[in-house]
Amino acid sequence: MRSIRAAAVGAVTMSIALAATACGGGSSTGGGSNDSPKTLTYWASNQGASIAIDKKVLQPELDKFKKQTGITVKLEVVPWSDLLNRILTATTSGQGPDVLNIGNTWSASLQATGAFLPWSTANFAKIGGKDRFVDSALGSTGAAGKDPAAVPLYSMAYALYYNKQIFADAGIAQPPATWAELVADGKKIEAKGKQVLGAEGANVSENIHHTFVFAKQHGADFFTADGKADFTNDGVVTAVKQYVDLMAKDKVIPVGNAEYAQNQSVSDFAKGKTAMLMWQSASANLKSQGMSDSAYGIAPIPVQSGTPGTGAQVNSMVAGINLAVFKNTDNLDGSTKFVKFMTSDAEQKILNTAYSSIPPVKAAQEDTAFNTPANSVLKNTLATSAAALPQVADESQFETAVGTAVKNLFADAAAGRAITTASVKAELEKAQQQMPAK
Template sequence: MRIACRPLFAGGMSAAFALTLGLFAAEPARADTVLTLVAADYGTGPADSSQIYWQKIADAFHAANPSITVKVQTVNWNDFDTKIQTMVQNRQYPDVTEGDYFSNYAQEGLLYKASDVLSDPSNLMPAFKTLGSYEGVQYGMPFTTSSRAMFYNKKLFAQAGIAAPPKTWDELMTDAGKIEALGKIGYGMPLGPEEAQAETFLWLLGNGGGFQTADGKWDINSPQNVETLDFMTKLVKAGDTEPNPGTKNRAVILEQFAQGQVGMLNGLTALLPIIKQAGVLKDSDWGTAPIAGKTGPLDTTLGVCDFIAAFKTDGSKQEAIKKFLDFAMQDQYQVDFAQEYNLLPGTTSGAAAFVKVDPALASFVDALPKAVQYPNSPVWAQVKTQIQQLIGTAIGPHPKAVLDSIQQTALKGS
């Protein structure tokens, strides 16, 4: 803090010098601006805490802007929502948050619009604009993202005589059969309760379906979705997947891929450290490609995003927040975070920079501009739970009955 001095005037002091000191003494005291940043912790412990990442940015920002200090606090993901809610209830508003986006805070008038605290909001990943908006105005600013792509084992492909990853369902089934003939799992289809909704959603997208229509109506039991489950059943019955996909969780199938036991699966960047830790596949042994659809590769995929939001607090910190967010959202920091936690950037320029650094993940980045999200509905939590519990039983002769049941859950809660 810089405080103006008030020196005592000694006798015999020259008039000019006294006037100079008098002017200096008249300068008002100015306190440094202090911003509070509360961020979700993506790390696994003290040595891998997001606190380290954010503190590095805060220190560099302070060096460039000595009158602004950023106090960093990171919170375990499991406690993040509760922490922010408690702070808001107690009117101890954070200035900036990074993690979940709470549209009700925008509704209550507590947040700055993205355009108020970011010099170039058009650089934010456009696919997530709606998810971070309230009544058509964007408040949540995409900071880190993820998408899904097909991982494939190049060694198994070469052994099976497969030249390139499949683009259609029929090609996928043919290739999976060739890999299965080698004694491996052709295609990994995790429909266990851990994340069955993701695997299901990706298959539905491949046939022009999904959980909702474009205008937000529940459409879980649509003819396209029934047809999709019929094909998935065909793939399982042919022995081209792991046995009983409805009991297989994502974590298990990812580990099996890392061990070289699976030819193909729909994965995410979180698979990378698993591959590295297993020590079985070299970087040259695996690749990624767009997810296969019924008639061609998907030009969309499942996308997930975590947001930055800025609270108005007393309204005096807008310019300081803007300076900090412009600084923190630079490409170099977007790339650093993505590499540290095996995620993807939340800005268009950051994504372009990331691909140059890590070209192996280009297919994940390429999918982001057209990424689609889970339904933005209060009922989704109930629907997701039922999908996790029941979708495995849709692999069989009566998929429509299962989809009808899930559809009824969605309609009752709406």
Template sequence: MRISKGLRLAVVAGLLASAAACGGSGDSGGGSGSGGKVELTLLSHYSDGPSKDGLDKMIAQWNKDNPKIQVKAQVVKFDDLLTTMTVRQTGGRGADIVSAYGLWGGQLMKANVVAKVPDDIATKIKAEYSPAALGAVTTGDTLLGYPTELNTYVLFYNKKILAAAGITKPPTTWAELADDAKKTVKRDAKGNIQVEGLSLIQDGDNKSVHPFLSLLDSAGGKFLGADGTPQFDNDQGKAALKFEGDLAAAKASNTSISPTKQFRSGGVAMALQAGWWIGSLKTQMKDKYASDVGVTAIPGPTPGSKGSLAYGFFMGVNQRSKHADEAWKFLTWMNEHKASGGDVTETGKWLADQGLIPPRTADQAEYKKSLSDPNLAPIYDAATYAMAEPNQPGAYEAKTGLHNAIMTVLADGKNPDDALAQAAKAVKPQ
């Protein structure tokens, strides 16, 4: 699931504060029907396509087998999910089960929207899910729920563009990456870029941060500390942003070019993007996908080093649900029962069918045995070493500040060290 650029979390900051202040023991979206039947509501962004169909299928199976505990799906577009969640919570109408972006976790926890995972369930989750998936849905020492979607960042490249420039294999160090970007960039007679060498922009909110954090990870750096303090204004961060700034200065990278629009038509040679892009490129490029698209790990500054950013979603239980035990019972079944005739869980299959990485380690291992698309292998591998996106309170504001600083370097040529210092000063741990 790409993070929509229409989302603006700052708009709902006041709503989160209101939810925290509301307190009390208000009703959740669920209720008890006749004969002791419990009705649970599940709020998510799975509003269309295979994501909705797969979740609906699992809910229907559960409802058939558990007539005393019925689950009803409530869906909204991703752009509206956080606002819907917080507004309903404030009004005492929050869903029993919520699906949320991991970055929101700290704020949802602070606002008392998500409940603590029961110890026995938390122990199982921590033992059975990948480190990247767990990190993306853990705030401090608090696990927020069952990890669901998991995305990692990798280097996408156009094999034909690289070959035409005399490049026989994808880059394995920053030096090679920079050299390849400069070799593949093309301009017209007026100097306008026709083919961008390396895109450092993603399609979504804070569009410069995820690629930068992937490079930062490859250098051994961190974004935020456990207490929310900035960790990027150091040698690793300065090196990563200088690397980006040098490419922008050489006009091998340009923030005005959208990789998700121009890569498919040959307008971008390489791009740092999340694994969900595979599904889009297959749909958009059709037969050209197999011949033109390659994927590899994002290289680091030294041979053998590599990096990535992992971000995820989770499903948890509303702190104000009157039926928390039943909600956890459903979530446990949903995430643990095996798909018919298979060795993977139904949830793992549901996610893999969408081109996403199943967050459960055993599911990942099963799918890696028989990946039909070699481009998926680096995406799965990245889940073993990627930096998890921090999600404590204040993380989104820190991310926004870092984005603003990076853009002054990439678009305006500002000194990278000064930009990072400015971004670090703007971080306000909560």
């Protein structure tokens, strides 16, 4: 296939070693093995409540694309637990798709492999121009000063979803704005026999997203200005401990959630088992599981004090999904047409409505369909109180290493082992030792 940098090889080795769900050689079609200009292989990320729901959302649109272009798109929806390892393996094996979804936080790491088509001005012109996309989404498409490694597809932000009936039964008039308020509300909710806050302790991606936000709220960063991993500074240690302490000390996250993986906390919330949920653009997911829009409210994720805003009042990472093309595709023209189709105004409205996400395409975002109360919270968060995860070459390794450290700490908390500053720092030190040497 192509040559890649040693750091990327380290990322493959480390990710496979850390993730038990690592897969083998990717798709048997697509990438270098696509022998027909009338077929494409597409790896979609699992955006809905299940893979079956994603197929139901996407297949009609892929059929529409075939009708317009004559190109058949072979779809595979890949769970988040597998996606990064599948992608990293494909960058070295040569067995991958033509087009794929990537978490926007991985953009700079995947860009560093050299495996993906750079979105130069000329390539952007083929899909209608770079200026069609909002700036916040473009900010998570690769390292600064380089052509983006991917194109924004879905924009999302975290919010606090709360069960209106459970809140009313507990005598809580409004959602918590600070963590102290959330813990205090938790005591009232538990007194009514309900669980407080859903989390997914075994979900590495969710772990890193939340601990990143806690770190920003403590004025901390995971990397130094020159790009070196700095996971054990006081601010990061305090932030990670505060998050895990929601289970270990504050008792608002159920201990059983230490073993939860993707979508399990959403399911509990949809069934009325938990009072609150921190999730990315969850409305469509909840609706697919039978929860009425009127049954829950949406508020910003709590901060340390005051209200969400700039600086230490960050309450979400800039969440989103980008669309990338493997540079070695044998169907570059068809792949470019597919990216143009998926990011067209019409498709952006359809797909982002289906997933309750925000279109990163300006014209689609301005559509009245995205002016709902839920979307107003998400759009305001993206505009005023969200921060992008580090766009550095080692970002995917960082997510895996620190997310796994938090997973281990949740397991300790669930087992009744003490969560101390020293134990948190020790886990983060182990994570830092797994990062490529600088």
